[in-house]
Amino acid sequence: MNVVDKALETQLQNIQTRAGKSLEELFEVIRKSGLEKHGQIRDMLKKDLGMGHGDANTLVHAYRKAEQGDTSPAAGAEDPLEQIYSGKKAELRPIHDALMAEINKFGDFEIAPKKAYISLRRKKQFAMIGPPTQKRVEVGLNVKDLQAEGRLVAEPPGRMCQYKVAVTSVDEVDGELISWIRQAFDAAG
Numbered sequence: 001m002n003v004v005d006k007a008l009e010t011q012l013q014n015i016q017t018r019a020g021k022s023l024e025e026l027f028e029v030i031r032k033s034g035l036e037k038h039g040q041i042r043d044m045l046k047k048d049l050g051m052g053h054g055d056a057n058t059l060v061h062a063y064r065k066a067e068q069g070d071t072s073p074a075a076g077a078e079d080p081l082e083q084i085y086s087g088k089k090a091e092l093r094p095i096h097d098a099l100m101a102e103i104n105k106f107g108d109f110e111i112a113p114k115k116a117y118i119s120l121r122r123k124k125q126f127a128m129i130g131p132p133t134q135k136r137v138e139v140g141l142n143v144k145d146l147q148a149e150g151r152l153v154a155e156p157p158g159r160m161c162q163y164k165v166a167v168t169s170v171d172e173v174d175g176e177l178i179s180w181i182r183q184a185f186d187a188a189g
Contacts (some may be wrong), residue, residue: 007112011054026049026059038064054112054114095169095173096129099129109126117129118130120185122185124142124188125188126141126142127184127185128160137168140155140160140163141161141180143184165180
């Protein structure tokens with residue numbers, strides 16, 4: 001199973017745990033709602049079951065795929081990396097893959113795909129990875145007490161991450177960057 005399938009399977013398991021219902025029970029809630037449009041179903045799940053936007057969106061995709069007969073663990077969940085790294089951003093995918101190859105060596109963590117990036121979590125989010133432009137991938141880090149200098153940029157208070165690093169080539173996925181990510185990983189444990 002690839003990293004994305006594993007992440008989607010984990011997200012679906014987490015949705016079931018948080019909702020206290022099996023996937024089939026959640027699908028039955030959707031069926032009984034009588035709603036047909038994706039956005040209406042998503043909004044109903046958010047309102048009635050208290051789901052977050054990402055969980056509700058993923059569940060709707062899984063439901064639609066299951067209704068078409070696909071029962072794979074990540075049924076209905078489109079590959080979010082294909083969407084994130086599409087068009088002119090597709091050339092940045094090798095940077096993402098190099099980052100994930102190194103981060104996967106750290107140990108267990110959860111991948112929560114978002115619309116424009118992925119969130120990496122342990123007990124809390126430790127990093128975000130995504131291409132804000134067609135020229136670079138940004139790695140956001142949630143960790144305190146790093147010395148911001150050079151390519152490690154401190155973010156203003158109130159942002160989702162305390163630091164960010166712009167990565168424009170696979171060569172920049174080096175020991176220094178990986179050590180910063182490792183510090184964030186360890187702090188989130």
